[in-house]
Amino acid sequence: MSVSPTMTQLVGPLRKELADSLFSCRVLVVGAGGIGCELLKNLVLTGFKNIEVIDLDTIDVSNLNRQFLFQKKHVGKSKAQVAKESVLRFCPSANITAYHDSIMNPDYNMEFFRNFQLVMNALDNRAARNHVNRMCLAADIPLIESGTAGYLGQVTVIKKGQTECYECQPKPTQKTFPGCTIRNTPSEPIHCIVWAKYLFNQLFGEEDADREVSPDTADPEAAWNPADAAARATASDQDGDIKRVSTKEWARSTGYDPVKLFNKLFKDDIMYLLTMDKLWKKRKAPLPLDWTEIQQIESSQEESCGMGLKDQQVLGVQGYTQLFRRSVETLRSQLIEKGEGAELVWDKDDPSAMDFVSAAANLRMNVFSMNMKSRFDVKSMAGNIIPAIATTNAVIAGLIVLEALKILNSDFDQCRTVSLQCYSFDTLKPELHHVLSNLTHLCICFSHLV
Structure with a gap:
């Protein structure tokens, strides 16, 4: 030996x-x-x-x-x-x-x-x-x-x-971010990833009023004075999809329809943000996404940046749109299996939960003109992992x-x-x-x- x-x-x-x-x-x-x-x-x-x-x-x-x-x-x-x-x-x-x-x-x-x-x-x-x-x-x-x-x-x-x-x-200590930055004016990929984790909980997990994902109408930057901001916040309660109802209740009312969720999050909410025009005086305005228009993109036009392992590749908008759809459908099935009133817990090692956060975060990055990230990078930041x-x-x-x-x-x-x-x-x-x-x-x- x-x-x-x-x-x-x-x-x-x-x-x-x-x-x-x-x-x-x-x-x-x-x-x-x-x-x-x-x-x-x-x-x-x-x-x-x-x-x-x-x-x-x-x-x-x-x-x-x-x-x-x-x-x-x-x-x-x-x-x-x-x-x-x-x-x-x-x-x-x-x-x-x-x-x-x-x-x-x-x-x-x-x-x-x-x-x-x-x-x-x-x-x-x-x-x-x-x-x-x-x-x-x-x-x-x-x-x-x-x-x-x-x-x-x-x-x-x-x-x-x-x-x-x-x-x-x-x-x-661990870095935290202002709520209005997460909800209204993300400028870094980590802002979008935090938003996507909040979104997961609002849709499938334990809701937290302090971690809302809809546009923050009381954002002080959106008005010249606090009175204007308060008035805008009151008005928003009567505003269509943006009204202050439970995100989970709204999602349940749609049957967790991936298309409706997509259009609310990446089109309707973004269009509402654009009405808060003072936010965009000194920064680039977001660009809404539309489900139907994305589906018309030829697959051959869809880019995947980077070679090597799947988790290290960066998909295009269409790829993340499809990943969003699949992950919502899977998470919806998990809720149904658990029964009435069930909640899911986000875990970086749960493939479906990670797919959802990766897709939602990257779509939001695209909306706010940021370079999208690979699943590996998103997982590292979402799980606070180096x-x-x-x-x-x-x-x-x-x-x-x-x-x-x-x-x-x-x-x-x-x-x-x-x-x-x-x-x-x-x-x-x-x-x-x-x-x-x-x-x-x-x-x-x-x-x-x-």
Whole structure:
């Protein structure tokens, strides 16, 4: 049986004292996802023997493109347990304990944390990060915090009394958008995507008066003074399709007819917005869409921008119109199956819900003269997702281990907060490819000196 080389064989031997520390110390890895899988692999190859890993999640198909300890046969199983089994296959001498649980469970208290010489975070949410940060401070255990977001990554060491803690600096909150921007004057694709998610709930889910999608007649920009705006809002209550009735009730009265829904959302509502002429004094006016006119477009004239995977293609107006129709029909069927008074919950991983949001958002982008987006891009923004990049996770996991070696060597003064920005070759100018290749070679040479 062939044996994989250890990390020390690849980069050179460690000092005996440090190697002995790796063999005897106990470390806790919190998270067995993108960073966690890479980190567990690095730890055992470096020489760490006593590792405990905890993760609440189970394996999903979408994890398989970057979490390389998992295979298709593992879908639905515990990430922590499968990660342990996979690592033991190429390092049977490791002593790994896996917990399929939340680190915020009271069982993992301060006494639990005191069992370790080092804690390493590989988490994807702020609440758990805050909790681990507090527990490590209370137990006086060094913590290596890490994270990635697309091509960006960071690693930082947190030690009580010597460094800032995770919560010492305020973290940015999720961006919100004014309701009148979403309903009347979207200027960015994200505005249309938020509008489409609101629309899904108004039609098929739990209605929220604060997330209405019809034109906002009280928009202060639509009138020269508040009195005019209030008068316009009152008048709109008697105005045909725009009257203040429940969006869901109106949709039900049409039998969720895709054509009527389409013409209300992308024609009638837009034509009403055009009557609010003060909105368009300094911005480009929207262009209504008509179902009948779109159906007359020859299929050969319909463009699909981009090659490759289906989710990375951008359809034309006719394509998104048909996708809108199909998704409405499917969602209507799901409501019927659930019975009277049923509601659907939007989920980025539900194909029909994602089809609806992608189609509705792109049609609205077209109405407001924006470049339309692929399903992949819409899903990333609609689910507040920054796509995970396997390479970034791998580099960050390597940096975590380097910081861990410094800690175990008692070189706290050598610990650094590391910020990483990777680049895709596709985004670089040709003349930079050679430079990057040379830098990569230098990094490999440097690793042999560590």
